Amino acid sequence: xxxxxxxxxxxxxxxxxxxxxxxxxxxxxxxxxxxxxxxxxxxxxxxxxxxxxxxxxxxxxxxxxxxxxxxxxxxxxxxxxxxxxxxxxxxxxxxxxxxxxxxxxxxxxxxxxxxxxxxxxxxxxxxxxxxxxxxxxxxxxxxxxxxxxxxxxxxxxxxxxxxxxxxxxxxxxxxxxxxxxxxxxxxxxxxxxxxxxxxxxxxxxxxxxxxxxxxxxxxxxxxxxxxxxxxxxxxxxxxxxxxxxxxxxxxxxxxxxxxxxxxxxxxxxxxxxxxxxxxxxxxxxxxxxxxxxxxxxxxxxxxxxxxxxxxxxxxxxxxxxxxxxxxxxxxxxxxxxxxxxxxxxxxxxxxxxxxxxxxxxxxxxxxxxxxxxxxxxxxxxxxx
Amino acid sequence: xxxxxxxxxxxxxxxxxxxxxxxxxxxxxxxxxxxxxxxxxxxxxxxxxxxxxxxxxxxxxxxxxxxxxxxxxxxxxxxxxxxxxxxxxxxxxxxxxxxxxxxxxxxxxxxxxxxxxxxxxxxxxxxxxxxxxxxxxxxxxxxxxxxxxxxxxxxxxxxxxxxxxxxxxxxxxxxxxxxxxxxxxxxxxxxxxxxxxxxxxxxxxxxxxxxxxxxxxxxxxxxxxxxxxxxxxxxxxxxxxxxxxxxxxxxxxxxxxxxxxxxxxxxxxxxxxxxxxxxxxxxxxxxxxxxxxxxxxxxxxxxxxxxxxxxxxxxxxxxxxxxxxxxxxxxxxxxxxxxxxxxxxxxxxxxxxxxxxxxxxxxxxxxxxxxxxxxxxxxxxxxx
Numbered sequence: 211x212x213x214x215x216x217x218x219x220x221x222x223x224x225x226x227x228x229x230x231x232x233x234x235x236x237x238x239x240x241x242x243x244x245x246x247x248x249x250x251x252x253x254x255x256x257x258x259x260x261x262x263x264x265x266x267x268x269x270x271x272x273x274x275x276x277x278x279x280x281x282x283x284x285x286x287x288x289x290x291x292x293x294x295x296x297x298x299x300x301x302x303x304x305x306x307x308x309x310x311x312x313x314x315x316x317x318x319x320x321x322x323x324x325x326x327x328x329x330x331x332x333x334x335x336x337x338x339x340x341x342x343x344x345x346x347x348x349x350x351x352x353x354x355x356x357x358x359x360x361x362x363x364x365x366x367x368x369x370x371x372x373x374x375x376x377x378x379x380x381x382x383x384x385x386x387x388x389x390x391x392x393x394x395x396x397x398x399x400x401x402x403x404x405x406x407x408x409x410x411x412x413x414x415x416x417x418x419x420x421x422x423x424x425x426x427x428x429x430x431x432x433x434x435x436x437x438x439x440x441x442x443x444x445x446x447x448x449x450x451x452x453x454x455x456x457x458x459x460x461x462x463x464x465x466x467x468x469x470x471x472x473x474x475x476x477x478x479x480x481x482x483x484x485x486x487x488x489x490x491x492x493x494x495x496x497x498x499x500x501x502x503x504x505x506x507x508x509x510x511x512x513x514x515x516x517x518x519x520x521x522x523x524x525x526x527x528x529x530x531x532x533x534x535x536x537x538x539x540x541x542x543x544x545x546x547x548x549x550x551x552x553x554x555x556x557x558x559x560x561x562x563x564x565x566x567x568x569x570x571x572x573x574x575x576x577x578x579x580x581x582x583x584x585x586x587x588x589x590x591x592x593x594x
Numbered sequence: 595x596x597x598x599x600x601x602x603x604x605x606x607x608x609x610x611x612x613x614x615x616x617x618x619x620x621x622x623x624x625x626x627x628x629x630x631x632x633x634x635x636x637x638x639x640x641x642x643x644x645x646x647x648x649x650x651x652x653x654x655x656x657x658x659x660x661x662x663x664x665x666x667x668x669x670x671x672x673x674x675x676x677x678x679x680x681x682x683x684x685x686x687x688x689x690x691x692x693x694x695x696x697x698x699x700x701x702x703x704x705x706x707x708x709x710x711x712x713x714x715x716x717x718x719x720x721x722x723x724x725x726x727x728x729x730x731x732x733x734x735x736x737x738x739x740x741x742x743x744x745x746x747x748x749x750x751x752x753x754x755x756x757x758x759x760x761x762x763x764x765x766x767x768x769x770x771x772x773x774x775x776x777x778x779x780x781x782x783x784x785x786x787x788x789x790x791x792x793x794x795x796x797x798x799x800x801x802x803x804x805x806x807x808x809x810x811x812x813x814x815x816x817x818x819x820x821x822x823x824x825x826x827x828x829x830x831x832x833x834x835x836x837x838x839x840x841x842x843x844x845x846x847x848x849x850x851x852x853x854x855x856x857x858x859x860x861x862x863x864x865x866x867x868x869x870x871x872x873x874x875x876x877x878x879x880x881x882x883x884x885x886x887x888x889x890x891x892x893x894x895x896x897x898x899x900x901x902x903x904x905x906x907x908x909x910x911x912x913x914x915x916x917x918x919x920x921x922x923x924x925x926x927x928x929x930x931x932x933x934x935x936x937x938x939x940x941x942x943x944x945x946x947x948x949x950x951x952x953x954x955x956x957x958x959x960x961x962x963x964x965x966x967x968x969x970x971x972x973x974x975x976x977x978x
Contacts, residue, residue: 264648267683278690299651304688306662311691586970 211330213460214248216241217256217386217424218442220295222269224261225446225503226529231268236478237443238276241457244473245284248459252328253286256424256440257293257342257386263300281313289326291341292317293386293424298341317341319351323370325381332464335380335419338371342386342425360387364410377417380466386424389415389432412437419466428453429472436468445481448505448530479503479527485534488514494524505530518570533565556584595714597844598632600625601640601770601808602826604679606653608645609830609887610913610951615652620862621827622660625841628857629668632843636712637670640808640824641677641726641770647684665697673710675725676701677770677808682725703727703735707754709765716848719764719803722755726770726809744771748794761801764850770808773799773816796821803850812837813856820852829865832889832914863887863911869918872898878908889914902954917949940968 219238223230245253260269280286290313292301298317305315314326316339325336348363349355352370357363364387375381390409412433415421421437427450429441440458445451456472484496485507497504504525508517510533518531554562560580564572572580603622607614629637644653664670674697676685682701689699698710700723709720732747733739736754741747748771759765773796796817799805805821811834813825824842829835840856868880869891881888888909892901894917902915938946944964948956956964 267681270684270687274687274689277688281691282694297651300654303654303658304661304692305658307665307692307695307697308688310666311694313691 211252211328211335211462212248212250213252213254213382213420213422213462214245214250215254215256215422215438215440215458215460216443217254217422217440218258218293218427219255219273220258220261220442220444220446221273222261222265223444223446228503228527228529229266229268230444230446231266231272233444233478234269235272237475238272240475241443242276242279242284244457244475245280245286248473250286250459251330252337253280253288254337254382254384254422254440255288255290256384256422257291258295258424258442259290259292259301260296262295263297277313281308281311285312287312287326287328288314289337289339289384290315291339291384291386291424294342296342314339319343319347321351323367325375333379335382335462336375337382337384340367340383340385340387360408361410364414368414372417380419380462381417383415383418383421385421388425389423389437419462420460420468422460429456429458435470438470443475444477445503448481448483451481451483451505481505483507485509488517488521491521492524497525500525501527504528505532507532507534509534518568557581595636595712595719595846596632596634597636597638597766597804597806597846598629598634599638599640599806599822599824599842599844600827601638601806601824602642602677602811603639603657604642604645604826604828604830605657606645606649607828607830612887612911612913613650613652614828614830615650615656617828617862618653619656621859622656624859625827626660626663626668628841628859629664629670632857634670634843635714636721637664637672638721638766638768638806638824639672639674640768640806641675642679642808642826643674643676643685644680646679647681661697665692665695669696671696671710671712672698673721673723673768674699675723675768675770675808678726680726698723701725703731705735707751709759717763719766719846720759721766721768724751724767724769724771744792745794748798752798756801764803764846765801767799767802767805769805772809773807773821803846804844804852806844813840813842819854822854827859828861829887832865832867835865835867835889865889867891869893872901872905875905876908881909884909885911888912889916891916891918893918900954902952941965 219234220230221234223234259273277288280288292298296317301315302317305317308315318341323338325338327334327336329335343363345357345359345363348366349357352366354366357366371381387410388408389412415437416434419436423432423437423439426439427442427446428439430439431437432439438458441453441455442450443455445453445455455475455477457475459471459473461469480499480502482497482499482502483505484491486496486509488508488510490496491506491508494500502525504527506521506525506528508514508531518528521531522528557577557580561572561577564576603618605618607618643657661672664672676682680701685699686701689701692699702725707722709722711718711720713719727747729741729743729747732750733741736750738750741750755765771794772792774793799821800818803820807816807821807823810823811826811830812823814823815821816823822842825837825839826834827839829837829839839859839861841859843855843857845853864883864886866881866883866886867889868875870880871893874880875890875892878884886909888911890905890909890912892898892915902912905915906912941961941964945956945961948960
């Protein structure tokens with residue numbers, strides 16, 4: 211059986227005020243090309259289909275169109291779960307009706323927890339769709355208040371699968387979780403840590419033929435070859451600048467032995483970090499592609515007039531402009547960052563935020579406005 | 595062929611800060627009972643499935659569950675369109691996949707505009723699903739900039755149907771619009787009046803076997819027996835207090851002749867207007883049912899201490915408490931209302947709003963807070 215494993219689409223994602231819709235549309239068109247070429251028997255989407263519980267309507271349209279193409283035109287079953295970014299209630303709309311067309315979209319842990327079973331010439335493969343759930347929900351379903359961590363929740367779910375199924379048959383776990391050993395990047399939100407660690411021990415999954423994971427954005431295996439994150443379809447943060455995004459093709463044999471191939475996903479615009487002096491950057495050769503999403507670090511010390519405006523004429527998709535500070539100050543900054551922040555006044559904290567986002571220091575009249583607003587609120591707080 | 599016609603579900607509706615979810619859930623359970631008893635060949639939902647473009651998740655769940663029951667358990671095809679309250683983009687999610695299961699949900703006017711054709715022993719019946727669209731969209735589709743009103747848009751759509759189809763066969767128009775002759779209530783939002791009247795002349799539809807309309811909340815025929823609003827499933831405003839809500843059963847014969855029956859929908863809590871003196875109301879017999887949603891008009895002149903709090907102990911679902919003013923003042927009020935409002939200060943306007951909503955005058959400390967907030971904003975506006 212041939213599986214195509216993807217995850218973390220984050221449709222509707224906004225990075226530094228820029229909507230990624232066009233990039234997502236482009237990459238999902240490429241995704242469909244890959245599906246046509248690879249002709250997998252089943253497609254797995256391991257959570258975070260949307261970036262937030264109420265996605266923009268363009269994201270709703272894009273997901274609807276993509277799923278419809280896979281189900282109707284390509285006639286390949288889809289097994290999808292919700293991630294920590296999705297709204298289980300909203301994403302669930304119509305899911306019972308979808309099932310009859312081969313779209314299995316589980317957003318809540320069902321009482322029954324029946325796997326979706328598909329067959330190849332060697333027999334059945336059981337796919338366990340485990341959407342992202344808080345430990346408390348698992349505690350509730352099993353009526354076991356001792357379940358307080360993601361680890362305990364996973365243990366319980368696995369114990370239950372072991373009890374009810376013949377693990378000598380081929381089983382696939384589809385989950386959206388943080389398995390110990392995985393590497394984080396900035397654009398994944400921390401999972402709930404109520405009651406302790408968000409991690410799940412990967413060793414728990416040794417009896418599965420394959421474990422298809424979502425949540426971490428970098429494609430990677432976790433402690434064993436058959437436990438994998440497919441990674442996201444696009445870079446969603448500059449911390450992901452060195453990732454090679456891909457989808458994972460899994461070939462599973464009669465015994466449940468698996469082999470893998472990663473098919474790269476090439477975006478219409480890449481993420482790139484560029485460092486240099488303003489004058490050098492203005493010649494237009496500093497980036498791999500002037501249309502890339504750029505994080506620019508300016509090395510200049512002195513004053514520059516509207517560097518963002520001028521650079522944007524050459525590099526239209528700058529997401530972040532950073533002024534490099536003198537190295538002494540930089541060291542100090544790094545050492546004292548956390549400490550400093552705690553001591554900053556509201557005004558200074560906002561000014562620093564403003565500079566971070568706009569790449570320019572906050573103008574005096576805006577600073578005054580913030581000061582007056584903060585003072586007003588403080589007065590109110592003191593009950594006038 | 596037996597049609598069941600409903601419309602204006604407005605799932606997620608909030609009336610005076612009260613979520614109608616529980617009432618809607620109850621009435622849709624009754625609706626399912628009616629469907630089971632009547633066993634129609636098809637169910638028509640003529641728009642405004644939701645009350646707003648981003649409905650609360652409980653409404654999404656309720657719609658999903660109800661449609662799933664009809665499609666999967668009862669196996670009756672559903673023909674639904676979006677109304678002016680629905681978001682065409684959001685409601686469209688998965689609609690291509692739903693079609694193959696007998697759920698036809700049109701939220702946008704398609705280029706093709708193919709009707710859904712169902713058959714009985716006498717031959718085909720063509721259902722034209724016309725979601726609520728602005729005249730400009732129709733102008734765009736037909737590349738005809740002379741279309742500026744809902745009337746012109748309907749004329750164009752009908753002309754097109756006449757050109758492409760044999761009108762001697764049986765045709766049904768499913769629309770969400772304001773047909774001339776219909777009676778408005780307060781809870782319908784006015785349709786777009788860009789370019790003039792929102793009305794469409796009912797006479798246009800004479801060649802249809804049946805015209806299934808949504809938008810007006812009172813069940814009614816419009817100028818002819820075969821042109822009907824089913825009305826909403828619940829009362830959504832005190833202006834609808836005298837409506838008898840129902841679904842419409844349509845029996846259509848070989849010739850396209852129709853006969854009708856209205857099946858009443860009885861809510862778990864009715865809307866009721868109650869008028870009387872505070873002391874009399876406190877005996878608990880003033881309302882048909884103490885659990886009804888009440889608009890109470892108090893006839894007392896003098897001061898009352900927390901009448902809302904006291905009345906709510908007996909009538910828990912008061913939505914509106916009105917103090918009747920002396921008749922001289924009342925007349926004056928009515929005459930000068932519009933004029934008065936324009937002259938009111940922000941503070942007085944807010945105080946009047948507060949009293950309207952809470953049924954009590956605004957306490958001094960809250961009034962002072964509003965005053966200080968308004969002054970602060972004004973200062974800001976003057977540029978400090």
